[in-house]
Amino acid sequence: MSILGMPRKIQKEIDKIRAGFLWHNGSRKRYHLLRWDSVCRSKQEGGLGILNMKQINLALLSKWAWRFRDPNCLGWWKDILLDKYARIRSKAKWSQLWKYINDLEQILKINRMNIVGNGRSVLFWEDTWIDDKPLKIDYSSLYNICSNTKCTVAEALSSNFAVIQFNRQLSHVQRDMLCHLQQKLCTVHLTLAPDQVCWVGGTNGKFSTKNVYRWLDFGGIKINWYQQIWDLTIPLKIKIFLVMLSRNRILTKVNLRKRGWEGSTSCEICGAQETLQHLFFSCYPQYKLWQWGLAKFDYNCQINSLSDLGHMIVHIDIAERTPFKIICAAVLWNCWLHRNDLCFRNGTVKSMRQQGLAILSTLHYWNGMWSDKVRAVMKELMPVLEELPLQLTLDDTTMP
Ligand SMILES: [Zn+2]
Numbered sequence: 247m248s249i250l251g252m253p254r255k256i257q258k259e260i261d262k263i264r265a266g267f268l269w270h271n272g273s274r275k276r277y278h279l280l281r282w283d284s285v286c287r288s289k290q291e292g293g294l295g296i297l298n299m300k301q302i303n304l305a306l307l308s309k310w311a312w313r314f315r316d317p318n319c320l321g322w323w324k325d326i327l328l329d330k331y332a333r334i335r336s337k338a339k340w341s342q343l344w345k346y347i348n349d350l351e352q353i354l355k356i357n358r359m360n361i362v363g364n365g366r367s368v369l370f371w372e373d374t375w376i377d378d379k380p381l382k383i384d385y386s387s388l389y390n391i392c393s394n395t396k397c398t399v400a401e402a403l404s405s406n407f408a409v410i411q412f413n414r415q416l417s418h419v420q421r422d423m424l425c426h427l428q429q430k431l432c433t434v435h436l437t438l439a440p441d442q443v444c445w446v447g448g449t450n451g452k453f454s455t456k457n458v459y460r461w462l463d464f465g466g467i468k469i470n471w472y473q474q475i476w477d478l479t480i481p482l483k484i485k486i487f488l489v490m491l492s493r494n495r496i497l498t499k500v501n502l503r504k505r506g507w508e509g510s511t512s513c514e515i516c517g518a519q520e521t522l523q524h525l526f527f528s529c530y531p532q533y534k535l536w537q538w539g540l541a542k543f544d545y546n547c548q549i550n551s552l553s554d555l556g557h558m559i560v561h562i563d564i565a566e567r568t569p570f571k572i573i574c575a576a577v578l579w580n581c582w583l584h585r586n587d588l589c590f591r592n593g594t595v596k597s598m599r600q601q602g603l604a605i606l607s608t609l610h611y612w613n614g615m616w617s618d619k620v621r622a623v624m625k626e627l628m629p630v631l632e633e634l635p636l637q638l639t640l641d642d643t644t645m646p
Pocket residue numbers: 513514515516517518524525528529530
């Protein structure tokens with residue numbers, strides 16, 4: 247993958263096998279809860295962080311394109327490629343590696359800053375070297391009529407712009423623009439040192455395939471909420487459950503109906519429509535459980551949806567925030583287990599006391615994963631939680 251581009255057909259076949267691990271249970275097919283490109287998104291963007299084959303292939307290949315333009319990277323391979331292909335214009339006669347070097351050059355250009363030394367390897371119009379973008383963007387009117395768009399910084403400055411010729415006479419506006427450009431370049435002085443390149447897509451200026459992959463993978467929006475879920479010290483299975491929950495991809499009966507399932511969409515406890523919001527927040531026993539818990543922890547608010555929960559967590563004291571998130575994760579997970587028990591194992595409706603005990607048991611099970619800091623705060627919160635099963639009785643599940 248670091249030398250050759252992967253054919254689309256092979257990439258699709260490999261992705262099909264990988265998707266099979268996620269969505270198939272032996273011969274039994276499961277519902278696809280997320281599109282494959284969403285599964286491959288970063289965890290901060292609501293994906294599962296599984297590597298995107300096409301992008302990792304491009305990121306690995308980009309290393310060659312970067313080395314090719316890095317004046318400090320020398321090697322016979324560069325000389326051979328240049329000697330063999332630089333003069334051939336027909337792409338059909340190019341090797342696959344040379345094609346990729348040329349294609350990826352366009353991607354890398356955006357994140358490459360040239361530090362001009364002797365100016366011999368930096369393109370005057372098309373490389374980024376004096377501003378944070380190439381001159382051809384701010385001075386497009388001049389670039390579009392320039393007859394030598396591939397001239398280097400050295401050629402332009404050492405000839406005092408004599409190599410920059412235009413196809414037609416400049417208008418007043420273009421003449422002013424050229425004057426402005428010349429004034430801007432007065433401060434640039436060439437030296438004898440070779441040019442340098444640095445990568446602006448990362449934090450330390452150094453190029454890495456990891457940074458290129460991140461840049462290619464970035465879909466534009468990072469959501470803090472997802473990162474908070476992945477940072478929790480709870481089992482991976484629960485983190486994936488919470489991500490699916492926050493994306494409304496949990497297979498509640500209403501969501502199943504949207505996927506063609508024909509059964510009843512009634513809640514097993516109260517008979518209302520089993521939406522995600524109803525199951526986890528509005529169904530009466532669950533609603534009452536949240537209210538009881540919030541009152542016990544002195545949080546004076548109502549939780550009717552996942553976004554209410556998110557807003558409330560932001561206002562919790564920072565020292566208690568992580569333990570509180572873990573408790574919420576345990577409440578949501580146990581709610582889901584309870585519902586599945588009712589749907590698939592002919593279970594009986596648990597009293598809130600039993601639900602409280604189940605939540606405590608889950609928290610004790612996760613205890614081994616916590617840091618000392620979280621465990622210390624939990625030690626103080628647990629006694630409050632342990633009051634829950636004693637105070638709530640079977641009668642509390644009765645609808646008002
Ligand atoms: Zn219900």
